[in-house]
Amino acid sequence: MLGAAFLLCACESGAGGVSPAAGKAWPLVSTANTRQVCPHLGDPDRAYCEAIVRTDLPSQSPSGYTPSDLQAAYNLPSTTNGAGQTVTLIDAFDDPEAESDLFIYRNEFGLPVCSTLNHCFKKLNQKGKKHPLPPPDSDWATEISLDIDMVSAACPNCNITLIEAEDSKWGSLGRANNEAVRLGGHIVSNSWGGSNRGANPADYDHPGVIILASGGDSGYYGRAIQEPAQFPTVVAVGGTTLTRGGGSRGWTETVWGDSGSGCSHLAKPPWQTDTGCKHRTANDIAAIGDPQTGVAVYDSYSQSGWIELGGTSVGSPLNAAVFALAGNAAQLDAAQSFYQPGNQQYLYDVTNGSNGSCSPAYLCTGETGYDGPTGWGTPNGIGAY
Numbered sequence: 001m002l003g004a005a006f007l008l009c010a011c012e013s014g015a016g017g018v019s020p021a022a023g024k025a026w027p028l029v030s031t032a033n034t035r036q037v038c039p040h041l042g043d044p045d046r047a048y049c050e051a052i053v054r055t056d057l058p059s060q061s062p063s064g065y066t067p068s069d070l071q072a073a074y075n076l077p078s079t080t081n082g083a084g085q086t087v088t089l090i091d092a093f094d095d096p097e098a099e100s101d102l103f104i105y106r107n108e109f110g111l112p113v114c115s116t117l118n119h120c121f122k123k124l125n126q127k128g129k130k131h132p133l134p135p136p137d138s139d140w141a142t143e144i145s146l147d148i149d150m151v152s153a154a155c156p157n158c159n160i161t162l163i164e165a166e167d168s169k170w171g172s173l174g175r176a177n178n179e180a181v182r183l184g185g186h187i188v189s190n191s192w193g194g195s196n197r198g199a200n201p202a203d204y205d206h207p208g209v210i211i212l213a214s215g216g217d218s219g220y221y222g223r224a225i226q227e228p229a230q231f232p233t234v235v236a237v238g239g240t241t242l243t244r245g246g247g248s249r250g251w252t253e254t255v256w257g258d259s260g261s262g263c264s265h266l267a268k269p270p271w272q273t274d275t276g277c278k279h280r281t282a283n284d285i286a287a288i289g290d291p292q293t294g295v296a297v298y299d300s301y302s303q304s305g306w307i308e309l310g311g312t313s314v315g316s317p318l319n320a321a322v323f324a325l326a327g328n329a330a331q332l333d334a335a336q337s338f339y340q341p342g343n344q345q346y347l348y349d350v351t352n353g354s355n356g357s358c359s360p361a362y363l364c365t366g367e368t369g370y371d372g373p374t375g376w377g378t379p380n381g382i383g384a385y
Contacts, residue, residue: 239289
C-alpha cells in the first residue's frame with residue numbers, strides 16, 4: 001500500500017474491523033509525490049472528498065489519462081450515446097471556476113461545449129437554486145473539477161448538474177442528494193465519504209435512482225467501510241491501477257492498494273451472494289483510482305491548471321457516466337444489475353493485487369469473479385449497466 005499511515009485488519013469476515021475513534025484522523029493516503037485533497041480530520045459530523053493529487057508534475061499541459069484513453073480502456077460508446085441523459089454530481093462548497101475550467105478541459109480534448117448557455121451545465125445550491133451559492137473551498141473545488149471532467153470524459157454528450165451543499169456536514173450532503181432526486185435526477189454521484197456512521201440511509205434510498213459513492217482510499221478496513229458507500233441502496237465504487245498494454249484489451253488493471261473495501265455492519269441485500277461476509281460487502285464495481293496512473297483534470301481555482309488525480313473519486317463519476325451511456329438508470333435498482341447472471345461478461349474482471357490483509361482473502365484481494373476491492377470489475381462497454 002502507498003504511504004505508511006495505514007492499519008490493516010487481519011480479522012475474520014463479519015467479526016468487525018478496527019475503526020478510527022471519533023475525533024481521530026482517518027489514515028491519510030500520501031506519498032512523496034501525492035497529497036490527499038481533503039485531509040480526513042476525523043470529524044464525525046463531516047464527510048471528506050476522496051481525490052488524491054500528484055504533486056510532482058508541471059501544470060502547463062495535461063498529464064494523466066485523457067478522455068480518449070478512458071473511452072478506449074473501458075470500451076465506451078462515448079461518441080454515439082448519452083444525448084439527453086443527465087448526471088448529477090453532489091459536492092460540498094462552491095467552485096467559482098467550475099464552468100470556465102470545464103470549458104478549458106473539454107476544449108483541450110475536442111469535446112462539445114457544455115455550458116449554462118446551451119443548458120448542458122447547471123450549478124445549483126442544495127435547495128436547487130442558482131443563488132446563493134455556498135462559500136468556496138479550495139479543497140472541494142479540486143474535487144468538483146475532477147467530477148465534472150470525468151463525466152465529460154466518459155459521456156461528452158451528457159448534461160451535467162452540479163449541486164453544491166452548503167458545507168460538508170452529513171445533513172447538508174444528504175439534503176443535496178434528496179434535492180437531486182426531487183429535480184428529476186436518475187444518476188447521482190458522490191465522490192466522498194466518512195467513517196463515523198453519520199449519514200442518514202434514507203437520503204440515499206430512492207427507487208428508480210442510481211446513487212453511486214466512492215468506496216474510500218484507505219485500503220481494507222474490516223467493517224469500517226465508509227458511508228454512504230456501505231448502504232445497500234448505493235453502488236459502491238472501488239479503485240484500480242490502470243496501465244497500458246496487456247492482452248487483447250490493450251490495458252491491464254490490478255487492485256489499487258488503497259482502494260477501500262470490507263464487510264459492513266449492515267444487512268446483506270438479497271441480491272448479493274458472496275458467502276464470506278454475512279453483511280453488506282463493498283464494493284460493487286470499480287474504475288481507475290491509483291494516482292500514480294491517474295487522470296488529467298483542469299482546475300484553476302485551487303491549483304495552477306492541469307493536474308493528475310486519482311482516488312476512488314475518479315470511479316464514482318466515471319461509472320455514473322457509464323450508466324448515462326446505457327440510458328436506462330430509471331429501470332434499475334441500486335447495484336443489482338451487476339449481480340445478474342450473464343452481466344459479468346460486460347465487465348473487466350480484476351484478478352490481481354490486494355489492498356490489505358484479510359480473511360477470507362477475496363474481501364481484500366482481486367480474484368476471479370466477485371471481490372471486495374473491485375466488486376465484479378470495471379466497465380467493458382455498457383452491457384452490465
